[in-house]
Amino acid sequence: MVKSVYFAPVLFVCGAYGQSTADLERRVGELTARVQFLEQKLNELLAVKTPPPAEPPAAPVAQLAAEPMPQSLTKPESTSPLEAVSVTGDSRSRADAESRLPVAGYMDFHFNKERGLPGEFDFHRFVLLFGHSFSSRLKFWSELEVEHAFIEGGEESGEVALEQAYLDFLLKPQFNLRAGMLLAPVGIVNERHEPPSFNGVERPFVETFIIPTTWREMGFGATGDLGRGFRYRAYLMSGLDASRFTSGEGFGAGKTNGFLASFRNPAKVTRLEYVGLRRLALGASVYSGHTGFNLHSVNPRVDIFDVDGRYSYRRLDFRGLFADTWISRAGELNRALQLETGSNPNIASRMRGAYLESAVHLLPRQNRNDLILFARREAWNTQRRMPEGYVPLPQFDRTSWVLGATYKPHADIAVKFDYGFNSSARSVFRPADTINFGIGWWF
Amino acid sequence: MKTLLALMLFAALLPAAAQPEAKPDRTVSIVAERFFFSPSRITVKQGALVEFVLTSEDTEHGFHLAAARVNAVIPQQGKGELRVRFLASKKGKYAFECSRACGAGHNLMRGEVVVK
Numbered sequence: 265m266v267k268s269v270y271f272a273p274v275l276f277v278c279g280a281y282g283q284s285t286a287d288l289e290r291r292v293g294e295l296t297a298r299v300q301f302l303e304q305k306l307n308e309l310l311a312v313k314t315p316p317p318a319e320p321p322a323a324p325v326a327q328l329a330a331e332p333m334p335q336s337l338t339k340p341e342s343t344s345p346l347e348a349v350s351v352t353g354d355s356r357s358r359a360d361a362e363s364r365l366p367v368a369g370y371m372d373f374h375f376n377k378e379r380g381l382p383g384e385f386d387f388h389r390f391v392l393l394f395g396h397s398f399s400s401r402l403k404f405w406s407e408l409e410v411e412h413a414f415i416e417g418g419e420e421s422g423e424v425a426l427e428q429a430y431l432d433f434l435l436k437p438q439f440n441l442r443a444g445m446l447l448a449p450v451g452i453v454n455e456r457h458e459p460p461s462f463n464g465v466e467r468p469f470v471e472t473f474i475i476p477t478t479w480r481e482m483g484f485g486a487t488g489d490l491g492r493g494f495r496y497r498a499y500l501m502s503g504l505d506a507s508r509f510t511s512g513e514g515f516g517a518g519k520t521n522g523f524l525a526s527f528r529n530p531a532k533v534t535r536l537e538y539v540g541l542r543r544l545a546l547g548a549s550v551y552s553g554h555t556g557f558n559l560h561s562v563n564p565r566v567d568i569f570d571v572d573g574r575y576s577y578r579r580l581d582f583r584g585l586f587a588d589t590w591i592s593r594a595g596e597l598n599r600a601l602q603l604e605t606g607s608n609p610n611i612a613s614r615m616r617g618a619y620l621e622s623a624v625h626l627l628p629r630q631n632r633n634d635l636i637l638f639a640r641r642e643a644w645n646t647q648r649r650m651p652e653g654y655v656p657l658p659q660f661d662r663t664s665w666v667l668g669a670t671y672k673p674h675a676d677i678a679v680k681f682d683y684g685f686n687s688s689a690r691s692v693f694r695p696a697d698t699i700n701f702g703i704g705w706w707f
Numbered sequence: 708m709k710t711l712l713a714l715m716l717f718a719a720l721l722p723a724a725a726q727p728e729a730k731p732d733r734t735v736s737i738v739a740e741r742f743f744f745s746p747s748r749i750t751v752k753q754g755a756l757v758e759f760v761l762t763s764e765d766t767e768h769g770f771h772l773a774a775a776r777v778n779a780v781i782p783q784q785g786k787g788e789l790r791v792r793f794l795a796s797k798k799g800k801y802a803f804e805c806s807r808a809c810g811a812g813h814n815l816m817r818g819e820v821v822v823k
Contacts, residue, residue, distance in 0.1 A: 497815075
């Protein structure tokens with residue numbers, strides 16, 4: 265009997281080691297944290313009844329500085345306002361992330377072929393992202409891009425472009441300030457354009473011709489999280505350049521990209537998003553700005569309105585976007601450009617586009633790989649309404665079915681294929697179908 | 708006899724330490740996705756043991772809760788979850804943010820823990 269009592273602790277110790285050491289450490293950590301919390305409470309209660317100490321009190325406890333962060337905390341610091349007890353599932357140690365210069369990036373290269381024409385390889389984008397935290401409230405972010413692999417002065421074959429470079433002044437969740445080269449917060453793809461984050465080798469046509477991407481301008485403004493899933497961005501930005509609008513590519517060439525950008529009549533752009541329900545993201549953007557800073561006789565105003573959404577249900581994804589645009593004084597703009605260039609640009613007073621995309625993931629969510637089949641229907645018309653005296657051309661009233669697949673051997677790598685069945689309202693000459701292959705990755 | 712009693716007491720206390728970990732007072736599932744956390748504002752009671760279960764809908768994201776001195780990585784979609792437990796000791800508002808560069812809108816990926 266006495267022997268069995270003596271062995272009892274040994275048995276319990278063995279039982280304890282039957283669980284993993286990590287569990288025990290976590291448990292001890294929790295108990296330690298609770299004891300420290302109770303001690304703190306007790307001290308606070310005692311402090312009420314005792315006179316304050318003669319020496320000055322200790323420094324404030326909430327130290328939100330970017331000190332090195334321990335990875336797994338089983339011995340919490342009693343000075344922390346939130347006492348970490350345990351961290352499990354951390355796949356990589358990033359104890360000093362953001363306090364140094366982090367580099368990320370994405371790349372994609374494509375093979376594009378139009379029916380009847382030879383195919384072309386194109387290392388489309390090589391993008392590096394740099395950020396730096398001056399403090400927990402002052403952050404810098406940038407994106408530097410090389411397009412089409414080859415750059416030579418004055419040639420149109422490629423470009424080195426600063427896609428974004430801005431400072432964030434983080435004041436409070438509801439209101440923060442941002443200034444620099446900013447992405448226009450319009451549509452889905454312009455601000456969320458990493459290759460694995462959308463289907464299709466090329467970006468949707470509507471988010472190329474109706475909403476130009478990647479659309480960036482100099483500017484400043486406010487960002488914030490309003491709570492309950494609502495977020496906003498509101499900027500004043502340099503305006504589009506109407507002298508470069510075209511009848512076929514819409515606003516695409518009108519981006520100044522921060523080069524000799526005019527702030528004479530800054531454009532106003534606001535986006536409101538709702539992300540309060542899991543796997544649902546809704547957004548609406550309004551843009552309004554004058555665009556005639558490179559013209560002497562006319563200063564047209566461009567207004568853009570867009571609504572968009574993304575939703576996932578089980579292994580199905582849906583996304584859609586509708587964009588409508590207005591160009592004021594389009595007739596005067598056409599006449600002014602004709603005087604300068606000698607040809608009529610035939611720019612519309614209204615452009616519109618929309619697309620719907622559905623996709624199915626063929627592999628279970630837990631699988632390491634992902635295989636997605638998708639279909640996207642797009643319709644866009646860069647001459648939906650013409651100014652008086654100008655006639656719309658039917659070849660600019662276009663539709664497309666894009667069918668394709670995305671294979672992801674890793675969440676950050678996308679091997680893409682798609683086939684585009686393109687058509688227009690023009691009955692004589694049908695636009696060529698396209699076939700595209702691409703590989704894009706994020707790191 | 709004293710030794711025997713001490714050992715019995717030790718044996719009686721050990722199971723408490725060997726029990727499975729305590730159930731948190733509040734468990735919150737948080738989805739991380741380019742470029743937001745959902746929910747992004749979480750209110751908890753002071754003194755509560757809180758567990759965040761963080762999953763990603765796309766790439767790896769960071770979870771930096773400076774007030775708790777936690778900076779960890781949320782595994783990419785389909786590769787598990789990050790669990791962060793902390794004791795909400797002091798009332799206040801504490802920001803958390805993505806600490807792993809995740810794309811064009813990385814700096815916007817923030818949230819807040821409100822301890823009441």
